[in-house]
Amino acid sequence: MARYLLTVLLLIPAIPLFSQDIEVIGIDRLEEELNKQSDTVYVYNFWATWCKPCTEEMPDLLKVEKEYTNHKMKLILVSLDMPSQKDTRLAKFIKEYNISSEVLLLDEPDFNRWIPMVDDSWTGSIPATLIHAPGKGYRKFHEGMISYTELKSHIQSLIQ
């Protein structure tokens, strides 16, 4: 019993400070992610904490996510923050905005290797959003801020 307690006590510091895990990914994992086969509607938002229009649109994205909680819709936030700021700036932002969505930090400094994979028309400005419904063969890319109404209309047409 004492040994059991000791083990538990020793494990406590290993519990992360924030409940939200941020997975650091590379190009292979991104490719896998973008080619998932499922009947879910995926909304990938490419953003960073230092990007003002990105943080401005974040509440709208979270609101849409919340409205579709009971549907097969998933918001995935692909952060382009510097990996060195993962546990500081990024973690703080996630906590502040009460984000429970999946957050992936893309650690890939050679942009030309992966930007065209997301969409060929993307020049690289953020925010950018990809709506992907593999089950319906639907793929819609939007460079720049996306409005609550526009995002919702895309999702609504895919969720019936």
Place this chain on the structure above:
Amino acid sequence: MKSLLTIVFSLILSSTLMSQGYEVGDYATDFKLRNIDGEYVSLKDHQDAKGFIVIFTTNHCPYAIAWEDRIIALDKMFKNKGFPVIAINPNSAEAYPADSFEKMIERAEEKGFTFPYLHDEKQEIYKIYGATKTPHVYILKKEQDKLKVSYIGAIDNNYRDAEQADEHYVQDAVNNLLAGREPDPDFTRAIGCGIK
């Protein structure tokens, strides 16, 4: 009535064309923008230049900052060869207080910019060029009195570490132009901070 419609349509058409910005091969417009020393700068002032490395950049953007030293290095490398760097800050100081004209002066002094750092006060030039983020490079080549867009894109292929970059897009593009060749690639992409 018919002519009015024509005017309306051509206005719509020209505004769509403008919002799309330049592609490689297009001819770029000159501008007259205020430099950090208070003087107004136009490309036509540089009679001896063979072309320009026009870079839309900012004070606040981490990517712009990451590439800043390399922007200075490019100017030092190519100014005397006829391709000076012309930096333009397209952001509104209201959206980004760190990008105000006063802060631009401070940043340029801190870093020892060797090139003009211009303020796109009316936010018109970046739209005509089609810059969407910072840093965003347009290499222009002089052809008689015209400026041909010869390269659009990123500085190199590693924002984080200059040593790790193994594709030096802008440097190679200018070297090609100086040797009478076309840049290859003439278009690359990069993540940057959206202009606001």
